[in-house]
Amino acid sequence: MAAAEKEMASLSPDTVRWDTNHHVENIAAALQSRQGGRSVNTQEYDSVLNGPIVDYSFRQLDTLSGSLVLTPRTGFRPNQYTEDKKLMSCSLRLSHNRLSDLSGLNQLIENLFVEPNRLFWIDLSFNSFSSIDPILILCRNLQILNLHGNQILELFEVDKLASLPHLRSLTLHGNPVELMKGYRSYMVGNIPQLKSLDFSTITKQDRSTAAVMKSFTKQKRIVKRKYDD
Template sequence: MATDSADTLHWASAIEQRAAEAPSSNHPHSRSVNTKEYDSVLYGPVVDYSFRNLDALPDALKVTPRTGLKPNQYTAERKLMSCSLRLSHNNLSDLSGLKQLIDTVLVEPRRLFWIDLSFNNFFNIDPVLILCINLQVLNFHGNRVSELFEADKLASLPHLRSLTLHGNPMELLKGYRSYIVGIIPQLKSLDYSTITKQDRSTAAALKSFTKQKRPARRRYHE
């Protein structure tokens, strides 16, 4: 475990350093990611490992990504020219090996900005996702996350704009949408539904109400 932690910290440091050296861009479809010199990389076909019966991420390295209408684009080093990754409809329950996977298959792993983890067996949101600092779209619907606070981990992703969590048990909890909107204010869309001014107003009211109730509870138990 100590080795895994050290590797994670090293990876995070490396990503931050390389991101700081990245070129600037005003690309209309990805304003929060520097893309000017990397358009062909960012907008290549999705690297698709869906429906592969994967039980663990390292298993993905043993199979060839699915091919869609547009063929996968490889570099001379056999890395894929894409910054989007689909791992939906598998049997994954944790994200151990995510670093190895994206470092191995993607030509620009730090630029991963779209990942689909829907319809797996995740009971929590792995904090390794926050190391994907350019992540803008995360599909996490159809899993088994039951606690709202699991979404707190995503609040530190500065560019996250679209998130799906429907189909998780947490969706049935009272105040679900307002909680997610309040804890991740940078979101523009939740569960494929645009976040409105009313959503943000309700989220702010819920957050204020929760803050007011917490000290009262402490005094009551004391």
């Protein structure tokens, strides 16, 4: 039995149905986009393919534990549940709340999603985060992370995100850190896998500037170390 067949056999019927539907929707959406001859918003496109967004925005949440007793909002596409009440989705919206830390995120994801490992999109915008919680590093398939409209102060906070291999889109505008000199170059240089920052595509010029800045900073540290010695 091929590896793919073994993996399919180990999945629940609900998950198998979801995978099949996901594949069909993927092909249909790609064809529709190609025929229409227009660009597709990446976030909307990916969300359609992976199930409706699980939405806990505007719920006045102070902690993530509060979301466990709430029913997610229903959007244009109704939430899809398995027989054991798990959600068929890969994206989570927690924006416009009062969250300042992500304690309990793992438990929330495990309780909500039929496939917790597939979580690829988290919206934490417009909360009260002053730092980037290291727990996000455990979301290894994270591709899109929205953190705009928070209270993050220090550039080095983003270093935590460098180990997320699939991170493609990050937003931090509306945080105090955005006002720091060299902000964009630092982000691009320290998270090289990014394709978009603050809803703006990272260009070759961005990468070139970031490389120069990183090289200059490295040389400056070497000189300082020699001077201290």
